[in-house]
Amino acid sequence: MREKKKIMTIIGLFIFLGLIVIGIGFNKKTNDAVVETEGQEWTGKKNIPVKKESESIAIPGFESMTFVKDEKKQTVNLYNPEINTCYFKLSLLLPDGTQIWESKFIEPGNGIYEIELNQELAEGEYENAILKYECFSMNEQQTPLNGSEIKFNLHIV
Structure with missing residues (x-):
């Protein structure tokens, strides 16, 4: 049972870290928006x-x-x-x-x-x-x- 709890904690941690990385990626895309110019x-x-x-x-x-x-x-x-x-x-x-x-x-x-x-x-x-x-x-x-x-x-x- 204890081993199963460790595995679930590690999986939860990886999911949490993955969500953080995805969030940073979306934020970077927003901040690096291309300016539409003319002339x-x-x-x-x-x-x-x-x-x-x-x-x-x-x-x-x-x-x-x-x-x-x-x-x-x-x-x-x-x-x-x-x-x-x-x-x-x-x-x-x-x-x-x-x-x-x-x-x-x-x-x-x-x-x-x-x-x-x-x-x-x-x-x-x-x-x-x-x-x-x-x-x-x-x-x-x-x-x-x-x-x-x-x-x-x-x-x-």
Whole structure:
């Protein structure tokens, strides 16, 4: 009987250790999640004014953008300056707050030249449209950092 108790204890210990190893494996997979980014090396117009939001984040500003009416695919020149040490996530919002586009993470030095809007826009002027910058650390947790909202005029022609 005593021998049987020892065997059961050893089996229980192995099962317990196995569960711990499996738990560590699942936790490691969660922490090592792949960051989904988009964009390509930024070669666009580099004289766009950059606004320093904090000591370490440079935010490009825009006075206006022009889109083609009744089209979802639009040409843009959006980028994350190479001097930054954080990811950008960008969103375009109409003056009423309607989000018409959102990016994935954009690495420093990368830009986006073509986007697909959530909806087609009619011809007109949208004063005070918003280009929203959300900034995230480049560590495993992608911790949110300071961001910014740039108001601009969106021309639809």
